[in-house]
Amino acid sequence: MMIKIKYVMCLMLTGVFMISCQEDAVQEDNSGTLNSDSVLTGFLMSVANDHATDECISLSYPVTIFGYNSSFQVEQTYTVNNDAELYSLLQALDVNEYYSISYPVTIIVNGQTVALNNNQQLELAVNAAIIACDTNGCDNPNVLTDDLMLYMTFANGVVADLKGNAVSAPLELEGVADRNGNQNCAVAFNGQQYLQVTSAPANALLSGDVFSISLWFKMQNTVAGDLEYLFKKGDAALQGFYLTVYDMNTPMFGMPTAEAWDSSWNQDQSLWEDTENWHHIVATLDADNTLRLYRDGVLRDTETASGNIGATAMDYFIGKGLTGHLDDLRVYKKVLTQQEVQTLYQLEGDCSTCLE
Incomplete structure (x- = not known):
């Protein structure tokens, strides 16, 4: 044409x-x-x-x-x-x-x-x-796709969930290169943008449920005291659960009664100022209310909560307050094992647009 x-x-x-x-x-x-x-x-x-x-x-x-x-x-x-x-x-x-x-x-x-x-x-x-x-095919690698609740690859810079959940972007996001250099296969947030996943029976995470969150992030902000949400249930304080970077961009997975911190992060002065490298984060919550936080394939912290994530279904928020890049977001209704965390960490960047 x-x-x-x-x-x-x-x-x-x-x-x-x-x-x-x-x-x-x-x-x-x-x-x-x-x-x-x-x-x-x-x-x-x-x-x-x-x-x-x-x-x-x-x-x-x-x-x-x-x-x-x-x-x-x-x-x-x-x-x-x-x-x-x-x-x-x-x-x-x-x-x-x-x-x-x-x-x-x-x-x-x-x-x-x-x-x-x-x-x-x-x-x-x-x-x-x-x-x-x-x-006539789907190029998704189909690795660890059982029990997936949410799966966003950001292929072609498009905001969409391959599991069919409704996702909205109040402000347009920019596509960027992923960790393997695939152009337009990750998305950038500027601190004002975020994504909102509409609550539905199929994606509800409630008290007693087990789950895991896996994602890749690359920071673009070096303000030590900023609190930036990677993934969050609910949009108010003391609600649900949250996966964040805070206090020198330190990864943290928390709920109102407990928080698991990547305490090794801020022992390395170069990490929180790093705007060039991608990092892999996995957060899990098991039936005993034990929180585990992995970074780059390594278990960084384990904590046990005395409360729960709430009995009410809520929307999920992605990238709220974040200045940085996100990619390959997966949310599972199961607890990932150490071996499964390693498998996800070793996967190449996903640019697939479908899931079979």
Whole structure:
């Protein structure tokens, strides 16, 4: 497809890309819109018109689309209810017409629901799904996937859970290279961004439940006293449980009555100032309320709590207050063994977009 790029100034309001009329005579940015030559337009037309891809990718309807004229004035609002309507609408786009999509938009990739919040995320996700359809396979290594409750690889910079949990990103995240140098296979947080996983019966962790959290992180903040959450149940103090970095970026896994600290971390002055290297963290809670914290494949601390993680299901928060990079987040409804922790630590960065 021949790609023509015309730039206009964009302002994103309440999940909908609205276009201002302040045009720059030299450059305009219409990255929030679709026109007849947009790459995303072509991808969406392929999904809507190629029934061979229906089993591996589909859109969740209805989808709301706004139509603009060449002066970027809204002329029409369309409610699209199926593939045929979407294809007809996109096919009829004239060169002087523009559409914008009302986000979030949900797509279904290999049976997993993915919520997307802007054109870039949608284009990356659709492109990755089409490639996966063409290869008729899933490149997930399928290592230690039993009892997974949440599995986020951040492949192609897309925020999605391969287990199908609903994940929202109030502010857009930037894709970055993972620990093996795979481009756009991890995500960066700037201290204001975070992810929120909606509570559901399938992902509830309650008093008496056992679980494990595995993730990779790379700090970008060297302020010694900042408290930064990697993963957290609930959004208030003294709720649920929390996996954090605090006090010179020291990893810590806690709940209201106990905390397990990586006490060896701040004995190495270079670690908390390190913004170049990735580290692997695993936190486990067993049936005896014993917390264990592993870093880079080594058990760093064990503590026993006198309380519990609460009897109420709550949303989970990822990256709240974090200035750094995250990758390959896994949450299990089981206690990982030392050998399983080692297996995860030795795995290469995961850029898969599906889970079989």
